[in-house]
Amino acid sequence: MTASPVDVPEQVLRTSIIERLFTRAADPRPLFTHQDHSAGVDHTVTWTEFVSRVREVAGTLRGITRPGDRVAVLTGQDLNYPLAFYGALAAGLVAVPLMAPGSPAQRGRLTGVLEDCDARVWLTSSAAAAKTREAGTPEHLVVVDELSGPGADPLPAAPESPAYLQYTSGSTREPAGAVIPHRAVVAACWQASRAYAVDEGTTCAGWIPFFHDMGLIQLLCLPVFAGARSVFMAPAEFVHKPARWLRQLADHPAVFTAAPNFAFDLAADAAGEAGDDLDLSDVRIALNGSEPVRPRTITRFQEVFGPRGFRPEAHRPSYGLAEATVYVASADDEGPRSAVFDREALAQGHAVEVPDGTELVSVGRPLGQRVRIVRDGVALPDGQAGEIWIHGPNVAAGYWGRGDAAAFGAELEGVRGWLRTGDLGVFHRGDLYITGRLKDLIVIDGRNFHPQDIEAVAAEAHPAIRRDRVAAFGVADEMGEGAMVVAEWAKNADADVKEVTRVVLRAVSREHDLTLRSVRLVPSGDLPRTSSGKVARAAAKARYSRRRG
Numbered sequence: 001m002t003a004s005p006v007d008v009p010e011q012v013l014r015t016s017i018i019e020r021l022f023t024r025a026a027d028p029r030p031l032f033t034h035q036d037h038s039a040g041v042d043h044t045v046t047w048t049e050f051v052s053r054v055r056e057v058a059g060t061l062r063g064i065t066r067p068g069d070r071v072a073v074l075t076g077q078d079l080n081y082p083l084a085f086y087g088a089l090a091a092g093l094v095a096v097p098l099m100a101p102g103s104p105a106q107r108g109r110l111t112g113v114l115e116d117c118d119a120r121v122w123l124t125s126s127a128a129a130a131k132t133r134e135a136g137t138p139e140h141l142v143v144v145d146e147l148s149g150p151g152a153d154p155l156p157a158a159p160e161s162p163a164y165l166q167y168t169s170g171s172t173r174e175p176a177g178a179v180i181p182h183r184a185v186v187a188a189c190w191q192a193s194r195a196y197a198v199d200e201g202t203t204c205a206g207w208i209p210f211f212h213d214m215g216l217i218q219l220l221c222l223p224v225f226a227g228a229r230s231v232f233m234a235p236a237e238f239v240h241k242p243a244r245w246l247r248q249l250a251d252h253p254a255v256f257t258a259a260p261n262f263a264f265d266l267a268a269d270a271a272g273e274a275g276d277d278l279d280l281s282d283v284r285i286a287l288n289g290s291e292p293v294r295p296r297t298i299t300r301f302q303e304v305f306g307p308r309g310f311r312p313e314a315h316r317p318s319y320g321l322a323e324a325t326v327y328v329a330s331a332d333d334e335g336p337r338s339a340v341f342d343r344e345a346l347a348q349g350h351a352v353e354v355p356d357g358t359e360l361v362s363v364g365r366p367l368g369q370r371v372r373i374v375r376d377g378v379a380l381p382d383g384q385a386g387e388i389w390i391h392g393p394n395v396a397a398g399y400w401g402r403g404d405a406a407a408f409g410a411e412l413e414g415v416r417g418w419l420r421t422g423d424l425g426v427f428h429r430g431d432l433y434i435t436g437r438l439k440d441l442i443v444i445d446g447r448n449f450h451p452q453d454i455e456a457v458a459a460e461a462h463p464a465i466r467r468d469r470v471a472a473f474g475v476a477d478e479m480g481e482g483a484m485v486v487a488e489w490a491k492n493a494d495a496d497v498k499e500v501t502r503v504v505l506r507a508v509s510r511e512h513d514l515t516l517r518s519v520r521l522v523p524s525g526d527l528p529r530t531s532s533g534k535v536a537r538a539a540a541k542a543r544y545s546r547r548r549g
Helices: 017-022 047-062 080-090 104-117 129-134 182-195 213-226 235-240 243-250 261-269 295-308 343-347 451-461 497-512 537-544
Strands: 030-036 041-046 070-073 094-097 121-124 140-143 162-167 177-181 203-206 229-232 255-259 283-288 315-319 338-341 358-361 370-375 386-391 410-412 415-428 431-437 442-444 447-449 465-477 480-489 518-522
Touching: 017 047, 017 080, 017 182, 017 213, 030 047, 030 213, 041 047, 047 080, 047 140, 070 080, 070 104, 080 094, 080 121, 080 162, 080 213, 104 162, 104 177, 121 129, 129 140, 162 182, 177 182, 182 213, 203 213, 203 243, 213 229, 213 255, 235 243, 243 255, 243 261, 255 261, 261 283, 261 295, 261 465, 295 315, 295 358, 338 343, 338 431, 358 431, 370 415, 386 410, 431 451, 442 465, 442 480, 447 451, 451 465, 451 480, 451 497, 465 537, 480 497, 480 537, 497 518
Parallel strands: 030 229, 070 094, 070 121, 094 162, 121 140, 203 229, 203 255, 255 283, 283 315, 480 518
Antiparallel strands: 030 041, 162 177, 338 358, 370 386, 386 415, 410 415, 415 431, 442 447, 465 480
């Protein structure tokens, strides 16, 4: 794959997102709107109002911090979150976007992250203050919506100084904080604004959590960079009633939204609840990313919402990761493209199109960065699969407090500083296809199997299995190398365990010539998931591989 023909302009990299915010301090237009469905109201703040409040937070923080301090953001998904985040940046500090303390399961991960980043200051809201105090005792706890008084002008930010720590979701390892410098924030925003045509007339709409890299950039940073408007709701309000997302998209102009693949399935299921007047003709871009994009999902979403104005080319399969400040590649204005590959050849590293095989959806082409497919330290040509490596101004500076030369300091084509993503992919006819995770690859008797291929077959084998709640992974015991599947029961499923198990075993054997070592069916919600909702294979393997049966 050749280098991207368009580079991020140097003048963009010399600015910061906080500078972008303060240049619009006199703008009376709406900037952030929180749709509070629990109260049935929208809360909106203008650019002018928001900048004034950010100055107040920055002024408070300047009096209790030292340069370089980490500041944890621990509010709910409301207007206090962007206020806390930008207040920390304006004070010249390192923001750590996290979640408001909630369930005991979340609290364990949150405690680990807070210890890792050593945040002296926690920012919260009056609504979340009580639970935040239960999570620990920081040196300073600041309730941002209770502040008043004199503010402070933003401190200048050097391009290479850290803006925030983006903690990874932990799908393949313990969460690690990617250090995102100021130049990476504006680079990623520039790339996304060009890829998705985001400008002052755009409404960035959605529900992705702000502590997730996609939600942070799409709903908090990109609107500020481009002068757009952000309209958002809490993730739980989407999960409880997916039709709310559909109404959000229909009720605002020139919409750019983003969500993982499973959300498009849930939205299609909820089409009947969205109202007969639903019109999605002004959804300009619907980014589909963060997890594998299913061809069937794209087809069904178009079948359901095409009659309601949704244009096929608006659906944009994309690829990114926290270590690249989310954006890497995206489908263009032609919309989704796919190809059918020989499954066995692809598993062995070669992309060969066949009439009947594995259909993969392209995630398009990169913009403003270099992307290579690498095997054994050598960049591969089109059609050869390997690990995806990235080099560009959007790449993080490393992991907080960890040795990271292997991940961020790789050398290729005479240049150091390449990011080794750990993702497997291939360029085919110039388009990038994601084929799996390097650490998740299942190797049995010298044959390679991608777990998502096995999961897809298992998920479709029987209606009693919950879609997108299946984990496949390798196991090794006295019988040698093998693979097992753990799948959640669909809600209200009524089926015989032995019959479902037999159906899954037969389907995987037929499609992959692979005899699973075990199939385990677990209650709905039992599979461990990452903070972004994806099944955590490594955690599932640790939980279930020792108690097969």
